[in-house]
Amino acid sequence: MNANIARAGLLLAMLAVAGCNGSTTFEDISPQANKQLPPKILAQMKAKGMPRNSPVMARVFKEEGKVEIWKQKTNGRYDMIAAYDICKWSGKLGPKFIEGDRQAPEGFYAVRPHQMNPRSNYHLAFNIGYPNAFDRAHGRTGSNLMVHGACSSSGCYSMTDEQIEQIYAFGRDAFQGGQTEFQIQAFPFRMTAANMARYRNDPNYEFWTMLKEGYDHFEITKVPPKVDVCEKRYVFNRIPEGGAQFGSASDACPPFTQPDSLKTAYQSYRSTYEAAFSSAVNSNVPAPKPTIAGLKEASLVSEWTRKRARGERVPVEPPSLSHDGKVTATSRMGRIDSPAGKRLAALEAAEAAKKQAAEAKKRAAEEQAAAALAAKAAAEAPAPVETAVVPTPAPVAVQAPPAEKPGLLGNMTRRITNMFGS
Template sequence: MITRRKTILVPVLALPALAAACSDQRLELPGPQRAAVAVERATPMVTARLRALGASLGDPVFIRAFKQEKRLHLYVQPGGAGRFVEFANWPICAASGVLGPKKAEGDKQVPEGVYGVTPEAMNNASSYHLSMNVGYPNAFDQALGRTGSFIMIHGRCESVGCLAMTDPVIEDIWTLVSAAHRAGQTKVDVHIFPFVLSAKALESHTQSEHLAFWTDLMAIQNAFDTIGLPPTIAIHAGRYGVAG
C-alpha cells in the first residue's frame, strides 16, 4: 500500500513582516538581557571597524543626523584625543514631519539643534528594540517655550518624531554609545540638522521662517567640519552660537 504524504502549507512572510517578527522575538527578552545579546552580536564587527580606524570600543563618540538626506553619521575619537573620524553612516529608516524644528508635543516633528545622550537616557527595554533619548527639549527649546518629550534614536523602523533605525543598526549604535558611557563620556553629543547646510543650500530657503535658525546651525556644522571636534555651544538671546 502506498502512503501519501500530507502536504502542509506554511505561509511565507514578506520581508517587512519577517523583520517585524524577528524584532518582536527580540522584544520578548528582558531589557538587560536584550542589550547584552545586542552588544554580543554587534561587537565583532564594531571592534574590527574601530581597529581599522586606530580606535577602540569605549573611545568617545559623536552623532550627527541630517533630516532631508535621511542619514545618521557616527564619529569616534581614536584614543580619546585629536579629531573625531567617521565610523559609519546609515540611512535613517523612518523620520516623521517636515523640515524645521520641533515646537510642540504631538507635532510629529523631529527636532533640530544640539542635543545629547546621557547614560540615564539609554532604554534597553524599549518598545522599539533599543532606544536612547536625545534630550529634547533642551535649554534652548525650553527658553522658546517648546514642548514635547521622549524623542529617541531607536530601532524598529517606525517613527513619530524620532530618528528610527533598523534593529541591526541601533545595536551597533547602542554598542558604541554604551561603551563610551562606561568609559566615562558623560554625554554623547547629538547634532540634528534639517539638511547639509551651505550658503548655496540656504538660497532655496530665503523666505523660510527658519532661515536665521538654520544659519546659526550651519556655523555649528561647519565648526565640527573644520576642527574635527564637537564645538562648544553658546545660547544668547534665543539663538545658538559657537563659543570661543
C-alpha cells in the same frame, strides 16, 4: 596674550576629551542591549586609531535620511565610523515646536546614560534630550523624543532593529569608557552652500543659519563644539572671560573669547562658503523639500494628533499648512489603532449592524404587506363571463359562366341563350 593662549589651550583640551573624565556605571539589562559591534566595524576602528571605549558623537540629516556615528581617535579628533539610513522620521524639515506636532527635533542635544533605554517597546532607544535650554527658552514643548528601533515614528528618528543595536552599542561602549554624555547634532540637511542657497527664502532659514555655525565649527575642528545658549540663541566654542558664566538661556551673553586659530580658520572657511553660496544662488539647484510653516502649522497638527489619540475619525494624514496660509488635508478618513479608537470603532460597528438589521426588518415587513395586498386583490376579483361563439358560415362558391365558343357556333349559342335563358 599669555592668558588668551592658556584659554585657547584649555578649550582645545576640553574639546578633545569632553566628557571623558570620571567613571560611569552603566548596566545593560536586555540581550539586545548587550550585543557587541560587528568584527568589521571593530577592525575599522582599530585601523583608524579609535579605542573601543573612546567618546562618540552623532549627526542626523533629515533630507538625506542619514545618521552618522563619529568616534574619537587617539589624536583627539573625531572621524566617522558608521552611517545608517534612517528607516523613518515624521514631520517636515524644520524644528519641533509643540507636543503633538509630529516634528523630529533639530538642534544640538546631549545624551547621558540615564537616557538610554535597553527595554524600550521599540527594541532599543535613547532619548535625545528634547527640549534643551534653547527649546525651553522659546517655549517649545514635547517629550520622549527618541532614536529607536522598530521603524515606526511619530516625531522620533526610527531605525531598523539591527541599526539601533549598533548605534546603541557605540553609546554604551563610550559610557563604559568614561564619557559622561555624547552630543547629537540634528540638522534639516547637510549645511552646504548649495543647500543653504536652496532654502534661503524659507521661514526657518534664520534658525538654520544659527545651527550652521556649530556645523561649521565641527567641520573645521572635527571636535564636537562646546554648546551654550544665551540671548535665546545657540553659541559655540565661547569661553567666558573674567570669571563670567553662562546664565539662563534668555540672559545676555557674557564676554567671551575664542582661540585665535579657530577664529582664523572659521573666517577662511566662511570666505570660501560665501563664494560658493553666491554661485549656488545663480545656478540651477533641486527644488526645496516641504518645511513646517512655524507654530501655526504645528498647532494644526497637534490638534489633529489629540483627536487621533482620542480615537476620533480624522484625515489619515495630518493637515499641512503652506507658507502662504493655505491648509491642505486629505479626504480619506480613519482612526488610530488605540484603545479609544477601538472602543469608538466597536460602537460605530454595533450601531451600523443595528441600523442594518432594522432596515432588513423593515424591508421584510414591506414585502409581506405587498404580498398580502396582492392575495386579497386576487380573491376579490369577479369571475370571468363566458360568451357564445357563432360559427362563421362557409363561403358559397360562385360558378363562373361558361366560356364562349368562337365563330358561327358561338353566335348561335348566344342567341339561344338570350331566348331561353341560361
